[in-house]
Amino acid sequence: MIAKGDSHDPKGLIYEAYRIEGITKSECRTIFLDWALSLPDALTPVAAIDVLLAQYGDAHDSHPMTDVLREGRTQVARPKRRGGWRSRTRPQ
Secondary structure (H helix, E strand, C coil): CCCCCCCCCCCCHHHHHHHCCCCCHHHHHHHHHHHHHCCCCCCCHHHHHHHHHHHHHCCCCCCHHHHHHHHHHHHHHCCCCCCHHHHCCCCC
16 A cells, blocks of 8 residues: 555645545545645656556545546646747737
């Protein structure tokens, strides 16, 4: 089992989310965001999510955090392009 505070879950947030009885998907999304912001720079989110899903996914298939991790993997793998006026250089 992945220990609380390992490199894929530095603060143990995902570990703790799976231990909370009655946690909602919305709460899991909030935890996921905090988790993603706490990842070390050397670790890609997709790689960390893959490890966490391998660890928790099968045993907790119906848990809302498993759904959030799966959604997160899909969204991270498919970055959105920011375009329009925000991406253009402004004249001085």
